[in-house]
Amino acid sequence: DIQMTQSPSSLSASIGDRVTITCRARLSIASSLNWYQQTLGKAPKLLIYAASTLQSGVPSRFSGSGSGTDFNFTIDSLQREDFATYYCQQSYSSPNTFGQGTRVEIK
């Protein structure tokens, strides 16, 4: 299994802040990296796929970058509805493993 490691595991930020989350794969996964948002009690929602492609309907303040083993996920100008847990996930090989999640909290 390809282990995915996210950092930080949690962070506190204010409305309007720029937030960046890092995801590292144990081996190269090319650009097969997706990002999800999960709010309490809800199913995850796909935000970014193929490392940097914004899913339809997702606001442009969300972005992703990277390839190989190192990836970044950024939220420009954090909004109230963005306080949630974010997961990276590789779709390079089965099982499609997830990072452990990054909880974004209000400062």
Place this chain on the structure above:
Amino acid sequence: DVQLVESGGGLVQPGGSLRLSCAASGISVGDNYMSWVRQAPGEGLETVSIFYSGGYEFFADSVKGRFTMSRDESTNTLYLQMNSLRAADTAVYYCARGGREEPFDYWGQGTQVVVS
């Protein structure tokens, strides 16, 4: 609009069985990679199984030999048969489109399974 609606969760004793259903609309479960992803209480996400009717099936090591997947084309429903359930299988189970090389782009609302 795509909708995935899970059902079949509940409370079961260790060693028992449950069958989860995922009723799909707006997509065909026979034409897509379909997966079950679970989330234990307070934990992260784990891909449990992936199914493609064209000839691909995957199960996590933790459920291999105990869980099976099937589909009913007539009702456009995906099933997860879970046998020999353990406390460690306690989780919310989500049905999702995607898996293998595809992102999980559509998710159901989840169904709770408690093994106790």
